[in-house]
Structures are given as structure tokens and as C-alpha cells.
Amino acid sequence: MNVRTQISRPDGTVLKIVSEPTLKRLPLYHRFLKESELAGRETISCTDIALHLDLDPTQVRKDLESVGVVGRPRIGYGLLNVIEELETFLGWNNVHDAFLVGAGSMGSALLGYRKFEQCGLKVVTAFDVKPAIIGTPIHGKQVLPLEKLPNLAQRMHILIGIITVPATEAQAVANLMVEGGIRAIWNFAPIRLHTPEHVIVHNEDLYCSLAALSQKLFTTLQMKHPNPGVDPMAPTIAALPH
Amino acid sequence: MNVRTQISRPDGTVLKIVSEPTLKRLPLYHRFLKESELAGRETISCTDIALHLDLDPTQVRKDLESVGVVGRPRIGYGLLNVIEELETFLGWNNVHDAFLVGAGSMGSALLGYRKFEQCGLKVVTAFDVKPAIIGTPIHGKQVLPLEKLPNLAQRMHILIGIITVPATEAQAVANLMVEGGIRAIWNFAPIRLHTPEHVIVHNEDLYCSLAALSQKLFTTLQMKHPNPGVDPMAPTIAALPH
């Protein structure tokens, strides 16, 4: 294993470091392996995984290696072994509590994602500022007034916060989370947050994502119909549903 | 401009190609520039943008150049000019209709995102299979039975589809979209879709995203507290809200 992929600690143990692209592929592997397990398989090869997920087999092999899984030439990887290693590596064996702020439609949707718990994340409480929303549980979860967050986060040792408020409120919410000792913020508001260095922010900016999608579409269409001055995506007069 | 960043077309016009990382930063620039415009500024420098968004100034300059914006040494870029160029480049001047399938909580949330229209995307109709949902408008948008999608998509020349159904249904929905002539799919279901080559799929896999977040947090905590055998994210017995 390459030196840069790990950090040696004083006590002799080793902390594996994995690049973000790799990290985002690991859950894909886990999902496919779980499916294969259900289908009754006991071993699997990189080629199989790569084919199904439309990836490069070498990439899959490198990813698995960086997690610490070992396979056997000619045979492949032990399905149960890889699944377990992935779950351990991704920290899915221990569920951690999280707070969510902004019980609007996106917030409510996330509160309903039961499968987050299988990925180590349990949203335990929601917060909001609207009196109309506070008090009524959503998907079985309490909605508390926002000002209670810092104190409660500290007392409950909450490390993860989810922000689903409008962009204008997001920075203020982030500040409260930092005050409460939260160390990682999953930010769905379309704005860049300013936080202390020790706090990780992960932006889920749907507008940026949308821009990438529509631009890709536009480019593809342009390449097929190089029609100068005409927007290939321009709506035409369309039949309406009767 | 580098040869690889553009495609020359027979008619002499040129199609600019921009990398995905760059593409995802463009909306960030647009947002900040709009703010600056409101604040009364007329020009802005890369340094300003970079400082505010925590990016490298050279990167910002390169990104803007790849879009085709020109600035003036010593002065910077004309705010209105850059904003307009970005909007043109991102195709935000023409709004395009889209279909959404899966009027559950995530689907409903997306139907409520009014600002998508400012980014060139108008979700015109939703589809679902549940009779209880069909017929009742959500955020003012009709919910039709799924089987009507292919025909309607063709008649209305819909090019963009959004999938917010459970993973088990997603492939079937994608097939219907392809049948209806849809060319770009924004997929929120946690599964890799198989589609013909000419159809673009953009995956918004929150589970993969979550894995990246929690792993980053884990690594950070580990680096600070190299405590062998102890999970730094393990919940402790916590005070409960009274």
C-alpha cells in the first residue's frame, strides 16, 4: 500500500486514507454485493462488479485494495468478507445521531429516509423557527425550536448537522451548529458556508448539479445538430394533454 | 483557447466544452456576482470571487476564460457582462420543460423548488402509480398516471426527466422515459440505471454523498484522537431533552 494512502499513528496502528472519488464508489460496490449475496453468490470478481456498474475493473480492484480487502487470484473476493469490510470501513456498524434544521419539504423528505440508518446516520431531532411547524412530529421525529439546538447538541454529543433551510438562513444555522459542537455539516442550502477549520462542510447544491446536467444535454444535442443560432433545447409548440 | 476545449463545427461556429468540475463552479460564480450586483458593484476581480468562495484565483480566471468572458487588466471583469455570459452559457435564458416521476416526499420537495426555473428548468408535470396520489395537484402541478408518460413526453417534446421513485422502480421508469424520447435523466434513486448511449444520466445518490461526509468526519476525528480500538464517533450516554 502506498505511503500516501495511510497515516501511521504513534501507537503503531494505521489510518487508511481514501480519495473522495473512491469513497463515493464504495457504497455502489456495497449495494451490488448485497444484491449478489441475495442471489446466492459466494465470491465475485472485479470484472463482474465493473461490468455491472460500468466502471474499469482495475479501478474496482484498486478501490477494494485501498479499503484493505484481499482476494484470491482465479477465484475473486469473498462476498461476505468484502461486504463486512466495506461496512466497517464506511462506519456503518455504528449508527450516529444527527440533527436536522429546516423542516420544510426537503427536510421532511430527508427525515423520511429510513435507510440512512443502515448507512450509520440517524436523524434524531429536527429544528425549525416556524411556530406552526414546531411541536408536530414529522416521520416520528420531534420538531424543536431552533434556539434549543446548541445546548442540546452539546449535551447529546451530536457531531453531524443537516441544513435544509433557505439560503438566507443557512449561515446563521451553521453558526448555531458550530456553537453546539457539531463537526460535520451536510448542507442542502444553495450557499457556501463559512465555518471554522475543524468543521467539515459537505455541499449538496442541486443548482450546481442541475447546471452540469443541462449543460451536458445541451452539448450532446449541439454535437448532433450543429445548427447555428438555433437552440436545440428550445421548446416547440407542443400538443397539450386534452 | 486550447483545442480540446472546443469543437469546431462545419458551419464555422464553435462549441465550447468545459470540464464537469468547472461546470459545477459556474453557478457559484453567478450567485456571488448577483449578490455583488445588488450591492451596487460594477466590476469584480478573480481575487474577490476566489476569496469569497474559497477557491484559487487562477482557477476562477481559467473558468471564466473557458466560458468566453474577457476582463481588463487592473480593472477586472464587468459584472453585468459576466452575469449575462454565464446565463447564456448555462442556457438559463431558455426555460425547458421537464417531467418528474415519483410524487413522494423527495419528488414533492423538488416540485416546490421554484428557483429551478431561473436555472432553465421547469417541471411541468408529475407522474406516479399510486391512485391515491394521482389527480391531486402538488405545488400547482398535475399528477398523472405513469403510463401516460411516454406518449405525452413525445407529444410535448420533453427532453429532461427526473426520477424520485424507490430504487426498485427506477429502471422501469427510466425505460418509459427513454421510450418517450427523453434525453437526460436526473436520477435521485440509489441505483445505477442502464440506458442507451444517447441518453445522459446524472446520478444524485445521497447515500454515496453521505458516505463521503461521514468518512471525512471519521478521518478528521481519528487524526486528532489516535485512540486505537475506540470509535471516536461512538455515541456516549447522553443527556436527553427533558
Next chain:
DNA sequence: TAGATTGTTAATCGATTAACAATC
């Protein structure tokens, strides 16, 4: 003019892909 900022080329960095030896 002086100096800040753009435009552009070169260097670095990191991820992906290719090549191939080891091995079951």
C-alpha cells in the same frame, strides 16, 4: 509611470488506465 490584474504557458499533482508479474 507604477502596480494591480488579466491572459497564458509551464509545472505539479492526483486519479484513471494500462501493463504485467504473481498465484491459485
Next chain:
DNA sequence: TAGATTGTTAATCGATTAACAATC
């Protein structure tokens, strides 16, 4: 054994960052 598949090193590719000349 033969051959498929892993493990690992090298080559390629592309994005970021640095350096610096051009210019207002």
C-alpha cells in the same frame, strides 16, 4: 498444467496550481 484473476508498478490523462509576460 493452463488460464483466469489478483496485486502492483508504470504510463497516461486531466485538473489544479504556479509563474510570468502582457496590459490597462
